[in-house]
Amino acid sequence: MEKPDIIALLSKHIRISDEMATLITEYSQIKSLPRETTILREGQRATECFFILQGCMKKYYLQDGEDKITKFYTEGEVITPASYTNQEPSKYYISTIEETIVSFGDPNSENEIYKTHPKLESLTRKLGEIFMVKTNNEFDNWVSHNPEDRYLNLVKNRPDLIQRIPQYDIANYLGIRPESLSRIRKRLAK
Template sequence: MKKEILKYLSKYTKITNELENAITENTFIKSFNKGTMLLSEGDVSTECYFLLKGCVRSYIIEKGEEKTVEFYTEEQVVTPSNYGKSTPSNYYLECIEDVIVSVGNPKLEEETFQKYPQLESLSRVIAEIIMAKNQDSFAKFKTSNPEERYLNMLKTRPELIQRAPQHQIASYLGVKPESLSRIRKRIFDKKVIS
């Protein structure tokens, strides 16, 4: 599994022997079963995750209703918004499949970055890329209607259809499950007619 991390990082930088050793020495792999809560509302987040295998859902509960904020799958970083801040979380992180993750924590990061400054620079570059992608995704979400959101998800993350229950996907798209069913039928009917 550590090779998966090296493969991912090699997209952003040349992996030197020193960097490979740093990653190998400082990578902690954990497995969690489907249904495991990695974080609950009110918890203080002391860990972040790099998904090697599986799917994690982030959600909030608003007026008694779960609202899916994001799905994280392979090669995605899961960093709770309160990570390392000693403040309670507003979010839940739930494994909706069995998952294997590399786990980080603030103390380990600080020690590793002091010892291997190249890793800190690399982490900053990756964080900036992730932030830019998230901003683009948020803008696209805000400026599109539910059918466009669904079509965009089919284009950019088609695997979610098989990996997440329909009611969670509907929540992620900002619609009720019945509305998602109508959207899917409308799209199917358009394909059959054309």
């Protein structure tokens, strides 16, 4: 399989020097996951973290027998499961929605490469800070808007998700029932 352009996707977030680009390209491991593949289940410990090169995934909890989606991930996004970081059993599931191509890493090779290439750890720290800002903005945006505004926001900023993902999953993610999303769409259609 041809390697998708990991450097181009990373460069959207942070400036990558040629030296780093070579290093990353050399060390990156890539694999493809079929659609509807669950890569992490509740109770499991994650052994890998991911960077999405192509495709779409979701994170969801099983609450009272129902899925609760809290995040969609698409191209250029990093998935570092909590259980990868803290080595505790996961509280949530992660599954692909479409066929998804990812770059992945594990703790051993991560630490190994940081030891030999401290500049990469520095890059990772900075990238982590950038994603932290994004995550915080997302949180703030969420808690300060109602479902209708959140839907409008999604339509505006992530029109791809509206296309790719069935409406009942969108509603689930927005924190409402499919019936309510229907009504919101009807209200907005005017």
